[in-house]
Amino acid sequence: AQRVTQPEKLLSVFKGAPVELKCNYSYSGSPELFWYVQYSRQRLQLLLRHISRESIKGFTADLNKGETSFHLKKPFAQEEDSAMYYCALAREGAQKLVFGQGTRLTINP
């Protein structure tokens, strides 16, 4: 069965510093990978997906099939990036998502 692992429950960085939230997955096929984000007092929402290959709010994520990873990166963190981040996987042809445990990111001023 597919699995998503986010090794860091908590991550704290200073404003302006680079951020990397780690996500590793286990799945033998060709997955679709996503990052969802939940800001304080807001609903969980899609941040980005690997097939779009786009930067959202300065965040990027590259699917590395060799390392089975989909790490989320941002070169310069901002205070408004503080949130709970979830990595998620859909196996090919499926519509359901498997989520990781989540990482709470705190950006210190």
Added chain:
Amino acid sequence: DGGITQSPKYLFRKEGQNVTLSCEQNLNHDAMYWYRQDPGQGLRLIYYSQIVNDFQKGDIAEGYSVSREKKESFPLTVTSAQKNPTAFYLCASSRGRQGGSTGELFFGEGSRLTVL
């Protein structure tokens, strides 16, 4: 205002009682989902439905039941058989697969169930 509405936001239940959580969407989405969110465990899929009158078990379906009689509604019943029901429950919907890709999930605000 389009979106997903979950009710109630907070619910208390005595042990041995069944309780039903409501989830309604007016986005005209085919697929709907129920996830359970526990600290340190992320979101775990309980049940999902890709079309009216059809649903499938997720990873932690034991002790739960659902129905999908209408496209816009996907209620979740937490039965007395669920051993640890105190949790935060999230409902979501999506258009389903489009262009060979998994559709974006749109989430409700959640329902917090506490068993006394």
